[in-house]
Amino acid sequence: MTHASTADLLVLHAVRLLGVADDDAVARRFALDPAVAKELLLDDQAFGWITWNEFAGIGGWSLTARGREENERRLAAELELVEGAHAVREVYRAFLPLNERLQIACTQWQLRPTDADPHAFNDHSDPAWDRRVVAELSALADHLGPLSEDLAAVLDRFRGYRPRFTAALDHVLAGDHAWVDRTDVDSCHRVWFELHEDLIATLGLPRGVEPA
Known part of the structure; x- marks a missing residue:
């Protein structure tokens, strides 16, 4: 049976996959509730895993080095859990x-x-x-x-x-x-x-x- 990832993993992973993305893009990536995604993004920012950057009026979230490590730690734990x-x-x-x-x-x-x-x-x-x-x-x-x-x-x-x-x-x-x-x-x-x-x-x- 396939394994459904948790919302907190998916939000951080969406930022990894998209490179730079705003709240809506992160939520859309894995069809998450926008309000839930927003709250989790703010949590990730507070932990120092993501940062918000703007250029020419366009902004988006991106992973920090700590965020990349945390993302890979969670992915590895998930993969071990499902023995995949x-x-x-x-x-x-x-x-x-x-x-x-x-x-x-x-x-x-x-x-x-x-x-x-x-x-x-x-x-x-x-x-x-x-x-x-x-x-x-x-x-x-x-x-x-x-x-x-x-x-x-x-x-x-x-x-x-x-x-x-x-x-x-x-x-x-x-x-x-x-x-x-x-x-x-x-x-x-x-x-x-x-x-x-x-x-x-x-x-x-x-x-x-x-x-x-």
């Missing part, structure tokens, strides 16, 4: 080669090498080139489904990645190219990046380090 470390590690091993493919696809979306410039910007004037990238994203979506199901069978908070990636891909297939890699929408790249961050946070790994 082996299952999550197995998914992460399967995820790593797919992650390389996603990075290549996003690079090819941004760049289209020419004889004169191997780093030429992709102006999307070559439909065949773009179709190959979108086909790769579709293939990755097919792989993501089983991995997400395996993760969600252990921890319920992993459940949203598959529908979010599929929704972003639907936008791309409908012709809205912002949903490939933009950071200001829930794009394919943003969803994938969050999943990667979620996996390494859950396993207590730095990015780029494969599990033993």
